[in-house]
Amino acid sequence: MDFSYTEENYLKTIFKIGLDNGTEEAGTNELAASLSVKPASVTEMLKKLKSKKLVHYEKYGKIKLTKPGRELAIDVIRKHRLWETFLYEKLEFSWDEVHEVAEELEHIRSKKLINKLDQFLRYPEYDPHGDPIPNEKGVFQKQSKKTLSKAEPGTSCKMVAVKDNSTSFLQYVVSLGLGINNKIKVIAREEFDGMMTIEINGENKSVSQKFSDNIIVI
Amino acid sequence: MDFSYTEENYLKTIFKIGLDNGTEEAGTNELAASLSVKPASVTEMLKKLKSKKLVHYEKYGKIKLTKPGRELAIDVIRKHRLWETFLYEKLEFSWDEVHEVAEELEHIRSKKLINKLDQFLRYPEYDPHGDPIPNEKGVFQKQSKKTLSKAEPGTSCKMVAVKDNSTSFLQYVVSLGLGINNKIKVIAREEFDGMMTIEINGENKSVSQKFSDNIIVI
DNA sequence: TATATTTGTTAGGTTAGCCTAACTATTATA
DNA sequence: TATAATAGTTAGGCTAACCTAACAAATATA
Known part of the structure; x- marks a missing residue:
C-alpha cells in the first residue's frame, strides 16, 4: 500500500512529537503547529489516517500511532537520515543545509533505492546531526544525543x-x-x-x- | 518561481514529443496519451501553462514551448538523466530499473543538489541509456543514439x-x-x-x- | 465538396488537502 | 464548583488535477 507525501508527513510528525514528550502521543493543535497547518485540517486528516488504521484516535482524544503507522513513520525517518548522510558525506552539503533537501528526498518510494543507498554509505548509524538511523528492520538506538x-x-x-x-x-x-x-x-x-x-x-x-x-x- | 511536479511533467513531455517528431510541437491527444491522462485534462493544463508563459498555445492549435518553458523542460531532463546515472553507477541499479525511480527524483528542487551530484558523478555526458545529459547551462548533444x-x-x-x-x-x-x-x-x-x-x-x-x-x- | 473521422474543447463532477468561522468539549483556575 | 481559557470539531468553501459526456473544429476521404 502506498501513502501520499502528506500522509507520510503527518505520521512522521506524530512520531516525533511522541518521542519528544515521552508519551508517544500527540495533540491536534500541537500537530497543527508542527506541520504548519490549521487544527481543522489535522482533525480531517486524522479521520482518514484512522480509517486506514495508521493511528489510534477518538474524538477529543490523544493521537497515537498504530503498529503499521509507527513502522511507516520510522521508514520515513530512516530515509530522511540516510539522505542527510548522503548529502553531507558525498555531496559536500553542510550540517545545516541537509535537512531541507532531505525533506523532499525522504518520500521517494523505492525500497531498493534506500537499501542500496544504505549500503553505499556503509550502513551509517548516525546522521550528520547525531540522530540515530533506523536499520532496514526499523531498529535504532534510542539513546539521546x-x-x-x-x-x-x-x-x-x-x-x-x-x-x-x-x-x-x-x-x-x-x-x-x-x-x-x-x-x-x-x-x-x-x-x-x-x-x-x-x-x-x-x-x-x-x-x-x-x-x-x-x-x-x- | 516554482512549478508543480505535474506542470514539470507536462513540459518535459511536450519537449520530448517535439524532439521525436522534429517539429518541436505537440498535439493535445498525443500529450494526453503520453501522460496517461484524458485530453480534457490536457486542454485545462495548457490554459494554465499558457497563462504562466511556459507554452505557446491557441485553441485548436499546436502546442510549443516558450523559451522559459523549454529551459525548464531541459532542466527536468538533466535531473532525470543525472539521477539515472547515479543509480546505475553508484547504486548498482540495472539499465531497465533506473527510469522509474528517476521519474520521482527528477522533481527534487535544489540547484545545489543537482550540481553537486553532477560533480560527484564527474560531469557525465551520457546516461545509462546513451541519452545526452544537458549541462548546467542546458546545453547538450543533439546527435541521435x-x-x-x-x-x-x-x-x-x-x-x-x-x-x-x-x-x-x-x-x-x-x-x-x-x-x-x-x-x-x-x-x-x-x-x-x-x-x-x-x-x-x-x-x-x-x-x-x-x-x-x-x-x-x- | 459533402461527409466521416479525428482532434480538441466545454461543462459539470470528484478527490485530496487546505482554509475560516462558528461551535463544543475539556481542563485549569478563581 | 462555576467560569474562563484552551483544545478540538464541524460546516462550508477553495484550488489543483483529474474525470466523463456532449459538443465543435479541423482534416481526410469518398
Missing part, C-alpha cells in the same frame, strides 16, 4: 557528529585526535566558563565551551 | 551505453577491449545474420547481431 558541553564529568560518551562544518573547526577537531565514533571521557568541567578537560585516546586535553557546544555525543 | 547494429559499414561511432547488464555480457564487452567512450569503426556487416566486423583500438573483431543490438552508440 547531546552536546559534549552537557556531558557529566566522570562519564564517557561517543562523538557522533559536529555542528560546525568550517574548515578551521574541523581541522582543530582532527588536531585533537578526535573523529566520528571516538570515545571521549569527561575528566572535569569548570563551572565559570565551561572549559572542559577531556580524555581522548588516553591523552588529556582542554577544550572551551564554544568547542564542546559544537560536538554532538551520545 | 542508436544500437551498434544500425551503424553503417564504413562509418565510425562512439559507444555510450549498454543495454544488457548481465555480468556475462559486460565481461564479454571488456574482453573485446571495449568500454564507454571507445571509438568503434564498422568494417563490414553481413546481411544474412547481422554479423559485424568492427575495429577496436586498431584490432578487428567479429560480433553477432545479438551483441551489436546491446551496444548503444552515437
